[in-house]
Structure formats: structure tokens, C-alpha cells
Amino acid sequence: xxxxxxxxxxxxxxIARDFIRAAPAGEFREVVNDVRVLLGDDALLTTASDVFYxxxxxxxxxxxxxxxxxxxxxxxxxxGSKVFYDPxxxxxxxxxxxxxxxxxxxxGTRDNGAESWRKALEDALAVYLKDNFPAFGSAVYGKxxxxxxxxxxxxxxxxYNPDNFYCGKWxxxxxxxxxxxxxxxxxxxxxxxxxxxxxxxxxxxxxKKTTEESIQVxxxxxGAKNVVEFIGRSEKEYQLGINENYREMSAxxxxxxxxxxxxxxxxxxxxxxxxxxxxxxxxxxxx
Numbered sequence: 001x002x003x004x005x006x007x008x009x010x011x012x013x014x015i016a017r018d019f020i021r022a023a024p025a026g027e028f029r030e031v032v033n034d035v036r037v038l039l040g041d042d043a044l045l046t047t048a049s050d051v052f053y054x055x056x057x058x059x060x061x062x063x064x065x066x067x068x069x070x071x072x073x074x075x076x077x078x079x080g081s082k083v084f085y086d087p088x089x090x091x092x093x094x095x096x097x098x099x100x101x102x103x104x105x106x107x108g109t110r111d112n113g114a115e116s117w118r119k120a121l122e123d124a125l126a127v128y129l130k131d132n133f134p135a136f137g138s139a140v141y142g143k144x145x146x147x148x149x150x151x152x153x154x155x156x157x158x159x160y161n162p163d164n165f166y167c168g169k170w171x172x173x174x175x176x177x178x179x180x181x182x183x184x185x186x187x188x189x190x191x192x193x194x195x196x197x198x199x200x201x202x203x204x205x206x207x208k209k210t211t212e213e214s215i216q217v218x219x220x221x222x223g224a225k226n227v228v229e230f231i232g233r234s235e236k237e238y239q240l241g242i243n244e245n246y247r248e249m250s251a252x253x254x255x256x257x258x259x260x261x262x263x264x265x266x267x268x269x270x271x272x273x274x275x276x277x278x279x280x281x282x283x284x285x286x287x
Contacts, residue, residue: 009044016048021055024196024204025169026160028055029098052097053081060156060171062137063102065089069137070102075152076139085109087118087141111143114151118142120220121151121176124228132232133157133170144180151176153231165199172235176227178217185217187230191238209238 007015016035023031036045061072070076070086072095078085082094085108093102122140129136134157141152153174160167171192178185188210195205211234217223 009041012039012041013044013048016045017051020048020051023055024167025059025158025194026167027162027196028059028061029100032098049097053077056095056097059169060137060154060173061095061100062156062158063093063095063100065091065093065102065105071137071139071154071156073139073141073154075141075154085141087139088122113144114142114149117149117217117220117223118151120224121153121227124221124224125153125155125231128228128232129155132235135159147180149176149178149180151227153227155231166195166197168195169193172231174227174231176215176217178223182218182223183216185215185223185227186212187215187227188212189231189234191235193242207242209241 016039019035020028020031032045035048036042039045039048056072057074057077059072063070063072065086066089068086068089070084070088070093072084076084076086078092082097083092083104084095085092087110090108090110091105092108093106094104095102118140121142125138125140129138133155137156139154141154143150153172153176155172155174156169158167158169169192171194172189174187174189176185176187189212191209191211193205193207197203213230215223215226215230217226
């Protein structure tokens with residue numbers, strides 16, 4: 001205990017930020033509550049709370065905005081703190097980090113210069129997501145900077161099941177840039193998978209992949225179709241790659257971690273062992 005008391009407040013805040021920043025998907029509030037107990041000082045937790053924004057925007061936290069799912073992202077940040085823009089509803093909202101709620105919902109300011117391209121991509125993406133994700137959240141942002149159109153797609157799908165000791169999330173982010181005259185767009189993507197399994201242990205998976213492609217965008221509809229096809233191919237390849245890695249790990253890495261035979265050099269006859277246990281129980285009951 002004396003060692004903990006010797007840590008300065010600045011160091012405590014730094015450690016608290018690291019814990020919160022690393023909170024697994026879907027377990028943010030639980031980690032914050034544990035950190036609060038460890039700190040024993042709400043003033044220190046308030047100082048460390050500036051990391052809430054970083055965690056939420058990295059995780060693409062999903063929130064309900066007037067009945068529609070919206071995402072908390074850096075692209076949608078209005079003030080770099082608590083206020084975010086949802087392009088799907090064209091609304092600004094204040095995000096409550098500890099409750100996961102949207103408040104103070106009011107009209108936003110859409111960039112109409114890129115709207116035809118943004119809306120076409122949003123519509124095409126919705127069809128793809130409904131066919132491939134069971135419970136997704138998404139956002140498509142658009143802006144016009146001079147004669148360059150910039151679109152950003154954020155995709156999130158999660159399954160949180162703490163009662164069965166696991167939580168997981170799929171995320172991807174896609175940046176699309178091209179001249180207003182059309183032609184070819186530079187598309188860059190980042191895909192992430194996070195899994196936390198914590199029954200009788202604590203195992204986490206964090207994997208990430210980046211990709212890039214040049215896509216033809218002669219008009220909004222064609223451009224949206226081509227971009228979504230590239231997103232679909234990339235996400236499928238990523239998923240198949242993860243599956244293949246696990247098959248290889250099961251046959252090689254995990255196998256090497258297990259003892260091939262017990263110390264006796266003989267296989268255990270589990271059926272015989274079970275029968276002996278049953279016989280022992282019966283004898284105990286009759287005596």
C-alpha cells in the first residue's frame with residue numbers, strides 16, 4: 001500500500017488514462033468504475049476523463065439519435081470534446097460518455113458541395129451493410145475542399161455478451177478523395193477486429209489491416225457502386241484471412257503450447273476415470 005501512496009497524482013492520472021484508453025469494446029463503463037475505485041479520488045478521475053473522447057472516437061461508439069443509430073467519430077466531432085454531427089440525420093448531439101446517450105439534439109450544418117456524392121455512397125452502402133452485417137452502425141461524411149471531394153465511411157458492428165464472458169467488435173474506415181470533375185478516386189481503408197474473452201482468464205485479440213485502391217468515379221452513382229464493391233471485397237478478404245490464420249494457429253502455435261502426453265507418457269482414459277468416480281460415489285453412499 002505504501003508503494004501506491006508514493007505515486008504522484010500526475011502518475012496516477014497517467015495510469016488511469018492508460019487503463020481507460022485500453023478498455024475492451026463494450027466494457028468502457030466497467031473499466032471507468034474500476035479505475036474510479038482504484039484512484040479513490042473523483043477529482044483525479046475528472047482530470048483523466050479527457051481520454052473519454054479518444055476512446056469513444058477510436059471505438060466508433062454507437063448512439064441512438066432520434067431513433068436512428070449514429071456513430072461517435074473524429075470526422076463527426078464538432079468541438080473536439082462532446083458535440084458530434086450525424087450525417088444520416090443531419091443533426092448535432094452531445095454525447096454522454098458514461099451513459100452512452102445523445103442529448104441536446106439540434107439541426108446540424110451539412111456541406112452541400114459534396115452532398116450528391118455523399119448521399120449516393122450512403123445509399124449504396126446501406127444495401128451492402130444490410131446484406132452482410134446483423135446489427136451495424138454506419139456514417140458517411142462528405143466535404144468539398146476547393147475542387148476536391150472528400151468522403152469518409154465509418155462502419156461498426158458489435159456483439160457484447162458479458163454474461164457469457166465475451167465481447168467483440170468489427171470496425172472499418174474508408175477515406176475517398178477525388179476531383180469534382182470525377183475520374184479516379186484514391187480509396188484508403190483501415191479494418192479492425194477486437195475480441196475479449198474473459199471466462200476463467202483474460203484473452204484479447206486486436207488485429208488491423210490497411211488497404212488502398214484507385215477507383216473510377218465518373219458520376220455519383222457509378223462512383224458509389226465501385227467504392228462499395230471495393231469495400232465488400234476488402235472486408236471479405238480480411239475475414240477469410242483471419243479465419244485462415246486461426247486454422248493455422250490451431251494446428252501449429254496452439255498445438256506446440258500443449259503437452260502431447262502427460263508425464264506418465266500414456267494417454268488418459270477419461271471414460272475409465274469417469275467410471276471409477278461413479279463407483280467411488282456409489283460405495284460412499286452405501287457405507
